[in-house]
Amino acid sequence: MSTNALKVWDFSQQNIRTLHLTWVAFFITFVMWFSHAPLKPLIMQSFSMTIAQWKALLILNVALTIPARIIIGMLVDRLGPRYVYSGLLFISAFICMAFAFAQTYEALALTRFLCGFIGAGFVIGIRMIGEWFPARQVGIAEGVYGGWGNFGSAAAAMILPSLALLFGGDDGWRYAIASCGLISLVYSFIFYLRARNTPKGSNYFKAKRTGGLEVSNKKDFVLYLFMNVPMYCALAVLVWKLSPSGVSLLSQTGAYLFYAFLFGLAVYQFSHIYKVNHENLKHGVPEIDQYKFKQVAILNWAYFVSFGSELAVVSMLPAFFMETFNLGIAQAGLLASGFALMNLLARPGGGYLSDTFGRKVTMNILVLGLMLGYFAMSQISGEWLVGVAVLFCMICSFFVQATEGAVFAMVPLIKRRMTGQIAGMTGAYGNVGAVSYLTVYSFVDPSTFFMVIAASSAILLVMLQFLEEPRGHISEVDEHGNVQLISVS
């Protein structure tokens, strides 16, 4: 009898092998994606750049991911995860190496911008795991995939500084990052050879409708359109940051061109959304097919705060430790990795808590913890003991990542049929969060930065009160083991 428990080390099972193959792929993309953060002083030194330029680099890193996730999602539907993941790893390897050997700040910025593409790997694995695991295990399998893969940013923080020092010299950091690229290149072939889209003989089904979510009524339609606006705002902020008003990577005309492009993109997407929905809105949606978009929106914001803040904090934490406590680069990287280290446990743990204790309660408690955690972090100063600071970081990060886990435990329950699209949108919101928080970070000091995150989680807490427990039939088992279905509505 197979149980909920996933035998993670049972390599004789094909789906377990696939799980490992997939999370390692995700892990490698994450190492590359956050390879720059722990090497901040070395990189800044090489290019003698300003703090503002560095912070722009951080934002650039997460920007392209927003649209890239959508494009990758469509490619996965068309080509299947195997091609797309190995292709992504292959291309990423070269982007990563190009970043490693950039000679000017402009080249560095451009390659970092392209690195945003690497961050879109997440969606591919989500689909792949969904094909390989039965309903009973899919939640925990996705948790392992997401959590262990995300741990890549911690691994980068732990290993890369030491590796850079090991290579030594001014260019040590370049070789350290390039070696990540090399690993990715090799792994892209391994993945291609070993991975399969589906278990042998199963079909790989096409997603029903793409291009936009289907919504159930006019009110939800409007809400959905509104929920798309922040994504464009985030990208617009980025363009503004790069324009002469910011770090002058773009000329004024260039910036205008980008604004125009974004506007065009928005019009295109909105028309697509309309196309997908106008039929349904006219005739109404049958009851079996209805869902509340409100749920999607709230989970989006929850992910905005949790994953967005995680990406932002991971980007700045090594440098923050180094500067606050006057630590060496390797040591700071190692300590800062504590934040992302929690991913191993917290992300699957959040899903488990949500499954066990109810969705809404869990979410409320976790977000409350997250808020308090960030508040505590805002108080960290040079007088603190390093150990205590790290401990607070880890406690805070537990709540952050457990919230992420709880969000993704709930995503499939909103509307099964559209899980892929809802997950994609939620993921994109995580990156919007990262861009937003990093933009804030580019204006303020770390303490205020943490305060801002704490404040935004307070707003989220209010929003969470409008979240509804997923409905449907619940089953009850009496003392004789009889299963009865009770409809809840």
Place this chain on the structure above:
Amino acid sequence: MDHIPSHLEVRCAQLSQAGRKEINEDAIGIRIPEGSLLSSKGIVCVIADGVSTSEAGREASEACVKNLLYDYYCTPDTWTVEKSVSTVLHALNRWLFAQGTQFNQTDKGYICTLSILILKHDLAHIFHVGDSRIYRLREEKLVQLTTDHSRKVNNTSYLARAMGLDSKVQIDYRKEALHQDDLFILSTDGIHDFSDSRDWVTIIKDEQDLNKICINLQETALKNGSEDNLSCQIIKVDCIDETNDKSFFDSLSELPFPPLLKKDQVLDGLKVCSSLHESSRSQLYLVEDVETGKKFVIKTPSPNFSDDPAYIDRFITESWLGKRFRHNKLVQVTKGRIPPTCLYYLMEYVKGVTLEEWMKKNTPCSPEQALRIIKQIALGLRYLHRQQVIHQDLKPGNILIDSNEQIKLIDYGSCYVHASQELPARQWTPEQALGTATYSAPECALGKRVEYASDQFSLAVILYELLSGTLPYRNQLENLTQEKQLQHLEYRELASKKVFVPIWFDQAIKKALSPLPDKRFGDIDEFIYQLEHGHENFSMNERLPLIDTNPIRFWQGVALIQALILAILIAHLLK
């Protein structure tokens, strides 16, 4: 398909009288079933006119009407209307013809005309032979839907086609979309030969009572001097099946999804013993009836699809089909003691492992053993094909094999039922496979029209794997997305893999594995025959044209000859 309710509502009236003749040789009949028969078979209306010059016109027409009304509803539910009716009619015709051969003269016998109207969901099916007629009145326009099969010779009209006239009969068939308020009129020549059908519109237009219309039609014909029997039927469609029907969704969501079951839990009197298989699309449990102790297997839908109408539709169809198949090579879907409180279905418990598991230990197997297995699968497939069903997803994981090497097909989840085309269009887009299935024929992977030959392809893939332990075409089948990739599919002969099988096996498998369905065997039996009897018509010396055996060498040769000709021409010019 039971879960697709029919809301077809009609009113009807019929009348038949001898008129100025002594006996009435016409026969008429209407059958309006209820519930699932209405949905799977529809409403039948039939009119027959026994030919008076024949000895037994009356018996013939009566037999046609009676037998059709009974036999049509006994045909398999998976059959299309066309297949069901033509099967019944051909049998009837042979019987009538045989009865008639006892008469000496060729123009005498059991002969009658026959016109049949079948209303099912949103379609009208029309079958016709002879000179009785079917008309349709829609928006005050009367259209004759049948063509008379009669010839006029010296002012006497003779039937060119009729039931019982010959050992074979050609029957006209057409399908028409039904509209709300359509009115159909079936009549024999006693009526339509003696009244102008343009007058009918005025007779029918303002009359609500269908019986009165029948009477009026008859009286008009009598007034105009009809000397034949007078029969007519009138059917008015009051309500047809709407395509986007809310009640369809309701019937789909009638039963909730069961939860994921644990050992020792009891659902509807069935105790879970163990979980046999779980995938991202469904779960299979071994269960035991708590009272009788009898073992069954239940299949439950995966909660991943609890709000996906296309999936639920497919799942219900699957159990519907399983209940209709009776064949010892096909797993039987049964009914439980307690009616289900949620969505699942019950199957007989078959001991054994999947062929997929079995092959891990037993391949490569001997040609005799492989053939024994393949022949059993072919039997199951043949039964399915006779039910007008294409399996579409034949793979080792869907085949059980026991210790005596007896097999059973266990999954009808992808079956294509021809009759489903006669159902109202669904509102949702059907699931579309993106072609990673290792065993499916290319036409399935490419989303083109599937055919019976698609199953033959899958069967050949399995045979190839049994014999060699590897798949044909390496992994190219998994990644088919475009039609032009078909050209690159290259069959690798078993012989080239050091698998020693009779040489005609390779030829037969290669043919069954043709990327294009028309190049395969006509049916599965032919494939099996070729495997078993290939040595009889096989000759080692059989030479294929060079273009088939080695196309590159062929075109190289062509190019060489052209080059020579060019060289000669150039030499000639330079001279």
